[in-house]
Amino acid sequence: MPVSQTSSRGIIAIVAALIAYGSLYPLAFSLHQGTSSDVWVQFLTTRGEGRDSLSNLVGNIALFVPLGFFAAIGDPAAGGRISRFRPILVWGMLFALTLQILQVLIPTRDAALVDAVWNTLGLGIGVALGSAATLTRWFRTSAEQPLPMATLLVASLWGANELLPLVPSIDPQLVKDSLKPLLIEPHFALADSLATAIGIGVLGQALARLLGERASLPWLLLLAVLVLAVKPFIVIVELDLSTVIGFAMGCMTWALLLRFNGQARATVLLAALFLVLTLTSLESFHLADEPNPIGRIPFAEVLEGSMLVNARALIANLFFYTAILWLFRLHGVSLGRASLLLALWVALLEAAQLFVIGRTPSVTEPLWVLLVAFVLSRLTDQAQPWDARRTPARAQAQYHADTARALTETTPWQRLLLPFAVIAALGAAALLILLQLPGIPYNLRELLLGESHPLAAWVFMLAVLWIGAGAAWMAHLINRSRWPILSIPTTAFVAAMVSLLLLMLSVTQESLLDIAGSTNLHWFVTNKDIWGEPARNLFLAVDPDVVAFVERPVRYAALYGPIVIFLALAQAAWMQLQNQDSSVRTVATRLGWLMLNALPWLLLCKTIVFDWSSTDNLNELITREGLFGLHGDYFLYALMALLAVDAVLIANAHSRRAALIAVLVSILSIPLAWWLLDQGLADQVEKYGLTFSGVQFLLGPDRSDLLSEEALLARWVAVQTAAVMTFAFGLRLASPIFTPAARSANRGRTSTNTISPNRRHAPVITVNLTEHQLDFLEQVAEQLGLDLRSALQRILDSVLDEEQAESTLLDQLPRPQPEAGDLGQRLHAIPIALRADQGQRLSGIAEQADVSVSRTIRRALHLFMESTADSS
Incomplete structure (x- = not known):
């Protein structure tokens, strides 16, 4: 099986992120916890006492099986299997050990070194299952014919759904208990039988693609009998009447479906899957008097309560989501459209569960759909659509056209979203650790919602990364626009609204007011008569809440606008430089023209934010008359422009020479940025009987504990570096989406020609x-x-x-x-x-x-x- 069958790096990143999230949930770290020697002694000496429960053992093993599987099938190393898989096992073991060590810092988790051993065992099992030689031998495929990995995933999920926890035991009492629901207390549930039958039908379709249509029915019957025979010997798996009837119904249904063509079979299976998914989601079908509480923390319901019960429910849902998207894909529907349709339907079902007795809706299920869609987009399924011997050429041509269209339309965004989410998660972890360090400014400690909840930190980091990503989008539209004087404020306002939405979901209301200012325009116009009598009469006729509703986004857009405008202009100039048809003079002329178009909007932002400010921070901290008699806001705008240029140079450093230039510019910009910051902020601020500088307020721990000049400079270097790097990360992640010419150049194409950025x-x-x-x-x-x-x-x-x-x-x-x-x-x-x-x-x-x-x-x-x- 060639390595090129699957782009497994993205899948490995998702699996590793989910493992880390599940292992470190609820992410409530305590550095004080790690200072206790008793905790570390218990971590190192615990060898299974009180930890030998089935759920703990199976959970720790099964957790790392997918990681080992996808790492094995995507490993490009040459040589024997031992030399190929040794790095996977070593790095996986270190990853498991790191997670267990981090669990020591979480008071609610019970960390033990033995868990890392079970994790490594699961990793090894996954590597063995993902062995290319083993899979190729099982399905008799040549090295030139890639395995249909998506089909194998569907079949594997069906098996896991039926036999989880996959722990066999030869115990007569276990067999009796498993058969009791079938022989002694038979119970039949129509919904369970339908779900089982449709699962058998999906398995039949998978076998038809793996082994051919003629062989699918006998193999399906054989697998059905084997699974029914094995169920009584699997721990905690019961064999009831509904399951037996469902298996029989599924086999008979597949025998009938074989008489139809592939398109008809897919339509029937898809309709049945949607029906069963809807029925199982809305069971018990009784309306509640009051709305049920909704789970707002992603994946929390999987990590709380019985791990085995949660795992079985999760595998069942993953099987349904994967089967639906897989059938849509084989049907010729774009995977992106199918995933959005299914995610919307699942979200509607979760919303309906608000009013169904006994159900707990959650925001997690639509996220599972999107994750499954991402995994399927990275897996190959190269067999011909349905049966190539019976499929008309027109259907095959449509299949290839849909495949090409799906690849060209969805791949760039998929390459953006995962790195965006992963880098935001890493940044959130760093931020949470930073907030626990001594000497952190109090306004930063009180910034995030939920007492610095990890999810709030992640959303906040998305907002920070969006500064650069939004600027990349703006630069793309500005370069294409004939009227930049209109496109600059429009795109900047849209980018600001995205940022404001993310901040509203992550920071406290008090922090948001400190940033954007209070909504007091109605009061000033009607009581202070700042805009004259006509404006006062007009505002008196308007509800103050309406004015506040408009004022908040306008104030925030004026505060947010300058930095994203400077970033967009710098990125637009860089894009022009990449066009070999453009000389330096042409680029300078274009940049000057864009700056001229941006100038009135920058002045308007300055007027709203500084001249009409509504927050004490801006009124008191900004110097009123600085060097050359200039207001401090001019120096702060120059500081933003300097940081924007630095971020664009770093983001576009695609060669060693460019990287060295970017590092040199970053080093040289530090003293200039520090000088601009010092000139822009007031030297002395008197408040609450204390005297401090604007720099002390921004960088110091509080107003009373003043830091030395050297300490403030060191903190500013850290702040400037972090800001520039986050801006650069956002720009670099988003730029390939909006600059296809640059993306082709970065991939190493041999041609020196590029597309003009002005070409639509x-x-x-x-x-x-x-x-x-x-x-x-x-x-x-x-x-x-x-x-x-x-x-x-x-x-x-x-x-x-x-x-x-x-x-x-x-x-x-x-x-x-x-x-x-x-x-x-x-x-x-x-x-x-x-x-x-x-x-x-x-x-x-x-x-x-x-x-x-x-x-x-x-x-x-x-x-x-x-x-x-x-x-x-």
Whole structure:
């Protein structure tokens, strides 16, 4: 099984993050807890006393099985299996040990070194299951034919759902207890039987893709009998009448479904899955008198209570979500659209559970759907859609077109969301540790909701990262806009509203008022007559709450606007520099024009924030008359511009030379930034009988404990570095989404041409490819970790950069005979977006040969395939 079958790094990151979250929940760290020697002695000496319960043992083993599995199938190392998997086991063991050590710092967790041993055992089991040689031997696939990993995942989840906790025991009493619900106290539940039957139907579809339609029914019957026979010997698994009837119904249903084509089977299975999911979610079907409480902390319901009960409920839900998305994908529906549809439906079911007796709705279930969709997007399922021998060519062409469209549409955003969430989680962990250190400013300690709840810290870090990400989005739109004087304030306001929403979900109301100021405009206009009599009469006729509703976002947008505008302008200038058609003079002219368009909005922000301020922090801390008689806000704006330039240089440092320049600029900017901060803030502020400087208020622990100048400078260096790095992280993560030319350059393409940032769209050409060429292109895309468009662009660059490339194409294009390997194959129309320079060059070659551009691209791809075959 080639490594390129799956992009497992993202899956490994998700699995590791979930493991860390579950192991460290509720994330209530206490540094004082780690100072007790008794805690560490107990951690090192505990060898299982009181820890040998089944749920603890199985939970610690099963927790690391997925991590080992996905790490094994994605391991690109060469050599024997031992040399390949040794690093996985070593790093996994260190990861498990680190989590157990961190558990020592959580008073509500019971950490023990023996748990790390069980975690490592689970990791080893996952590695064994993910062994490429083992899986290839089981399913008789060659190294060139990738395994249908998504199908295997569906089948595995079905088995886990039926046999969890997967702990066998040869105990006569256990067998009697397991068979009692079937033989002595038979009970039948229609909903349970339907759920079991639809699970058997999904398994039948999976077996049809793995082994073929003819072999699917006998293998399904064999597996059904084996599972029913094994159930009495699995701990805590009961065999009841509903299960037996459900197995029988499922096998008979699959025998009937085999008479229909693949599309009809998928439709029936999808409808049944949605029906069963709805029924099981709304059971007991009795309305409550009052709304039920909702679980607001993600994944909390899985981590509280009985681990076995929670695990069985989770596996059941994951099986349903995975099966639905898998069938949608095989049906030709975009995985992104299918996941959004399913997440919306699950969210509606959770909302309905607010009024159903005995149910506890949660925000977690839609998140599971999105996580499952991400995993499926990284797994291959390369078997032909349904049965290739019975599928019309039109269906196959539609399947390939949908696959190409899904790859080109969803992959960039998937590459953004996961790193965005992971970096925010790492930043949140660092922030929570920082808040517990002595000497932290009191306004920072009291910043987050829920007494610094970890989820609030994570959302807050998303808001911080959004500063850079929002600026990348703004730069993209500003560069494309003909009227930047309108696009700059519009995009800045939208970015500010996203930030305000994230802050409202993460910081306290008092902190938000300290940041944005109070909503007192109605009072000042009506009582102080600051805008004259006409404005006073108008405001008297308007409800004060309406004015406050508008005033809050406007004040926050004015405060937030300058930094994101400076970042966007700096990023826009950088994008212009990457266009080789633009000289330094052109870039300077464009930047000057953008600054001129941004100037009135920066002045408006200054007026709202500083001249019409409504918070004491701005009234008292900003110097009224500084150097050259300038107000302190000008120095603070210059400070923002300096930090923005530094962040853009770091974010776009894609080479060693650029990185060295960025580091040098960062070092040189520290004294200048410190000077600008000192000039912008007041030297002396008198309040509550105390005298302190604005810098002391921002960086010191409180107003009474004053720090030395050296200590303040050290703290500012830490603050500036953290701010610049977070801005840069946000820019770097989001820039590939909005600057496709830069993304292609970063991937190492050989062509030196780039797309002009002012160009609205790259040319989209419908290319007629044979099945052989399309399969080759998909294989190249998977090996390089690219989408189809980027892979084709890379291939065309390689062909066109060869010497005599145009003459070779012109010599072969007029030939009427079919290309080697194309005889008898239908052409499939695939829409492909090319770079502007590629489209122009290929169009010129096609015009000289008097053929279509599609044929030119097809011939170029054929030449590359021939050269690859010759070199191998």
